[in-house]
Amino acid sequence: MMEAWAVVVAGGTGTRFGAPKQFAELGGRPLIAWSLAAARRSCAGVVLVLPAGASPDAWDADTVVAGGATRSQSVRAGLAAVPETAEIIAVHDAARPLARPDLWTAVLDAVAAGADAAIPAAAVTDTVKQVAPDGHLVTLDRSRLVAVQTPQAFRAAVLRRVHLAGIDATDDASLVEAAGGRVVLVDGPLDNLKVTSRLDLVVAAALVSSVQS
Secondary structure (H helix, E strand, O other): OEEEEEEEOOOOOOOOOOOOOOHHHOEEEHHHHHHHHHHHHHHHEEEEEEEEEEEEOOOOEEEEEEOOHHHHHHHHHHHHHOOOOOOOOEEEEOOOOOHHHHHHHHHHHHOOOOOOOOEEEEEEEOOOEOOOOOEEEOHHHHHHHEEEOOOOOEEHHHHHHHOOOOOOOOOHHHHHHHHHEEEEEEOOOOOOOOOOOOOHHHHHHHHHHHHOO
């Protein structure tokens, strides 16, 4: 069985949320705790990336490191703390607290089966329009669009290599795509929401309450 580690990224400032959202409470514990627990169930080890200056205490992680000014910089800080024995590395946003164990298994298994990367993706249900600089609108074919989630799993050597250039990206799979790697999709459940706004937190709390009741 291939050794898998997780990097849980929680280094953001929460500009749109109005505070560092990774510390917001959901069901009696911080979002970070939910994401760490999911990673712990599925991986041999976990690295947590926190904002610079945040207390590293009381988190269930093997290593806690300070993040950088961008998401990619934070991922690279986490990668540096993952041991070389890791063959698969999963990157997960702490702001997605409801990722299920079967989703973790799906992305990890896809990489173990030979993919360079495996990412969860959900079908886009809204009509999506592209806005040109002059305001001209183009309606995109939503049947060819997906919304990408985390956790994303990677062959460790591939993920380390694509980050060597120091390029920033909104997700790590785009770096693998640009390098010509094989990225496969797994079904991303709609309830694997990302907490970006206060309303997202309300929805997440409702989902947690429905499961617990």
